[in-house]
Amino acid sequence: MPKPSTGSHATFSYVFPAIRGVQATREFYVSMCPLRLLPKLFQFDDEELLPELRAQRTLNKGRIPEIARYITENKSSYTFSAITASVDGELSFEPVSEESAASFRMGTLTISMDARFIVNDGQHRRPATEAALATSPELADETIAVVFFVDRGLHRCQQMFADLNRHAVKPSASLGILYDHRNAAAKVAKHLSLTSPVFKNLIETERSTLSARSRKLFTLSALHFATSELLTDKELEDFPMASQRCQEFWEAVGAQIPEWVHVRDGKMTAGEVRRDFIHCHAIVLQALGRAGRALYDTHPKEIQKRLQLLRKIDWSRRNAQVWEGRAMLGGAMSKSGQNVTLTSNEIKRVLGLKLTAEEQAAETTHMSVRHAPPKLVKK
Numbered sequence: 001m002p003k004p005s006t007g008s009h010a011t012f013s014y015v016f017p018a019i020r021g022v023q024a025t026r027e028f029y030v031s032m033c034p035l036r037l038l039p040k041l042f043q044f045d046d047e048e049l050l051p052e053l054r055a056q057r058t059l060n061k062g063r064i065p066e067i068a069r070y071i072t073e074n075k076s077s078y079t080f081s082a083i084t085a086s087v088d089g090e091l092s093f094e095p096v097s098e099e100s101a102a103s104f105r106m107g108t109l110t111i112s113m114d115a116r117f118i119v120n121d122g123q124h125r126r127p128a129t130e131a132a133l134a135t136s137p138e139l140a141d142e143t144i145a146v147v148f149f150v151d152r153g154l155h156r157c158q159q160m161f162a163d164l165n166r167h168a169v170k171p172s173a174s175l176g177i178l179y180d181h182r183n184a185a186a187k188v189a190k191h192l193s194l195t196s197p198v199f200k201n202l203i204e205t206e207r208s209t210l211s212a213r214s215r216k217l218f219t220l221s222a223l224h225f226a227t228s229e230l231l232t233d234k235e236l237e238d239f240p241m242a243s244q245r246c247q248e249f250w251e252a253v254g255a256q257i258p259e260w261v262h263v264r265d266g267k268m269t270a271g272e273v274r275r276d277f278i279h280c281h282a283i284v285l286q287a288l289g290r291a292g293r294a295l296y297d298t299h300p301k302e303i304q305k306r307l308q309l310l311r312k313i314d315w316s317r318r319n320a321q322v323w324e325g326r327a328m329l330g331g332a333m334s335k336s337g338q339n340v341t342l343t344s345n346e347i348k349r350v351l352g353l354k355l356t357a358e359e360q361a362a363e364t365t366h367m368s369v370r371h372a373p374p375k376l377v378k379k
Contacts, residue, residue, distance in 0.1 A: 011112055011113070011114070012112075012113040013110045013111060013112050013113060014041075014110070014111045014112075014113060015108050015109070015110050015111075016029070016031040016032075016033075016108065016109040016110075016111070016146075016148075017031060017032070017107075017108060017109075018030060018031040018093065018106075018107065018108065018109035018148070019031075019105055019106055020093055020095070020104075020105045020106075020107065021105070026149070026150070027093070027150070028147060028148060028149045028150075029093060029109045029147070029148040030082070030145065030146070030147050030148075031109060031145075031146050031148065032143040032144070032145060032146070033083075033143060033144055033145075033146045034140065034141050034142070034143055035129050035132075035133060035139055035140055035141070035142050035143065035144060036133060036140035036141065038083075038126050038129050038130065038144070039126065039127075039129070039130040041085075041117050042083070042085055042117045042118075042119045042126050059123060059124065059127070060124065061127075063124050063128070064124060064127050064128045064131055065128075065131065066128075067124060067125065067128035067132075068128045068129075068131035068132040068135075070128075071128065071129065071132040071136070071139070072132050072135055072136045074182065075136065075138075075139065080125060080144050081122075081145075082122070082144070082145035082146060082147050083119060083121065083122035083125060083126065083144060083145070083146050083147070084119070084120045084121040084122060084146075084147045084149070084160070084164060085117045085118060085119050085120060085122075085146060085147070085148055085149070086117070086118045086120055086148075086149045086150070086151040086152075086156075086157050086160065087111055087115050087116075087117060087148050087149070087150060087151055088115060088116040088117075088118060088151035089111065089112045089114055089115020089116055089151075090111070090112040090114070090115060091109060091110060091111040091112070091115065091148075091150065092109075092110050093107055093108070093109050093110075094107045094108050094110065095107035109148065111148075116151075118151065118157060120149070120157060120160045120164060121164045125144075129144075172206065172207050172208040172221070173208045173219075173221035173224075174204060174205055174206060174207055174208045174219050174220040174221040174224075175205070175206050175207075177189060177190070177220050177221055177224045178190065178205045178206070178220055184233070184236035184237050184239070184242070185224055185227050185228045185231075185236050186224055187239060188227050188231075188236060188239065188242045188243055188246055189220060189223045189224040189227045190220070191239075191243050192223060192227070192243070192246055192247065192250065193205065193220060193223060195247070196246075196247055196250055196251065197251065197254075197264075198250045198251055198253075198254035198260065199218060199223060199250070202216055202217040202218055202263065202264070202270065203216060203217075203218050203219070203220050203223060204216035204218070204219045204220065205220045207219065208221045208222075210270075210274060212271050212274075212275070213271060214270060214271065215269070215270050215271075216270055217260065217263050217270040217273060217274070217280045218280055218285065219282065221282065222281070222282035222285045222286070223285065225282065225285070225286045225289070226282075226285035226286050226288060226289035227242075227246055227289065228289070229286050229287075229289030229290040229292075229293055230245075230246060230249060230289035230290075230292045230293050230296075231245065231246070231293070245296075248303075249292050249303070249307075252303065252304055252307045253288060253292075253307060253310065256307060256308060256310035256311045257279055257310065257315070259273045259277055259279070259280075259315075260273075260279075260280070275317075276316060276317060276318075277315045277316055277317065278315050278316075278317055278323060278327050278328070278333065279315040281327070281333050281335075282333075282335055283327050283333060283334070283335040283339055283340055283343055284315075284327060284343060286335075286340050286344075287327075287340055287343035287344035287347055288344075288347060290340070290344040291344050291347040291348045291351060291353065294348060294353050295307075295351060295353060298353060298354070299353075306351050306352065307351070309350050309351055309352070310347075310350065310351075312350055313346075313347070313350055317331070322346060323343075325342070325366060325369070325370060326339060326342040326343050326345075326346055326366070327339060327342075327343045338362060341358075341359055341362045342362060342363065342366050344359070345359050345362065345363050
């Protein structure tokens with residue numbers, strides 16, 4: 001952990017135990033920092049500056065409470081990667097000894113307290129940690145890895161930011177759900193993918209999009225979002241009940257969609273169904289889950305009877321009269337929030353369910369646009 005020290009000319013310094021490394025002929029240093037010191041050490045460029053005069057992106061303050069909550073709700077299992085920072089000021093490294101390569105690389109890093117620390121990577125983790133400590137001060141002495149580089153000016157800092165984010169690829173939503181053992185909806189969705197006759201062997205767990213030749217009919221992310229629509233957060237926490245209700249609901253739905261059965265029986269390929277029908281796509285699964293939620297809330301004793309009405313729906317992509325502007329835009333599937341609502345509206349209409357005020361407003365707007373007279377273009 002860093003310790004303040006007094007150097008020459010009565011200047012104060014931080015002393016970090018550190019390991020020295022070399023990248024691109026430049027030295028850098030890896031150390032550990034207590035969480036309580038992060039807010040004091042690391043700062044941001046003035047957000048009022050133009051982007052070309054800053055070394056970082058503008059802080060997205062909306063992300064901070066979410067990250068802070070992740071820490072405080074998972075005190076015994078949270079994981080943070082290293083923070084990368086540039087040091088604009090005096091620093092020196094004193095190796096343990098120079099007798100061996102290992103000793104030469106290990107030592108103490110002394111940084112003047114007058115130095116300025118600029119976060120190149122981890123700018124949201126720093127304020128989130130500060131927010132977490134406000135409610136969980138017992139985390140103050142836990143540590144996070146820090147990688148220090150010598151600041152070589154704005155140009156170099158901007159290049160470091162670009163390089164650090166150049167090859168960062170966010171994992172697919174399906175893979176994130178597969179590996180998430182905390183999220184209640186993820187647990188239920190994974191259980192369904194392994195046990196439900198409707199989804200077993202037909203769920204793509206690694207990708208969130210399916211190629212034309214894929215043998216899978218659904219994605220895990222689509223099933224996860226549909227599950228989140230069907231049950232409330234509180235209901236999802238009761239895993240046995242949530243799993244049973246989801247199993248019953250999706251089996252009842254699957255029985256009304258012949259193409260799902262044909263794929264399981266080998267009479268149709270998954271690619272053919274995805275090409276010609278919309279009911280296996282994420283937007284429709286989510287809309288079905290939302291309609292199912294309303295069905296359980298208003299007609300809990302008529303679930304099976306009402307779901308049989310799904311057989312009346314023409315799910316074909318060729319049915320543009322119904323699905324264009326709802327589930328599709330220009331013939332392509334469109335999964336915006338508005339499209340999920342409009343698709344759910346159509347399903348609820350068939351099931352004889354009332355629309356909420358918000359859903360009715362979206363429906364009114366959709367119908368007014370659909371039936372608006374064509375605009376005349378002056379030649």
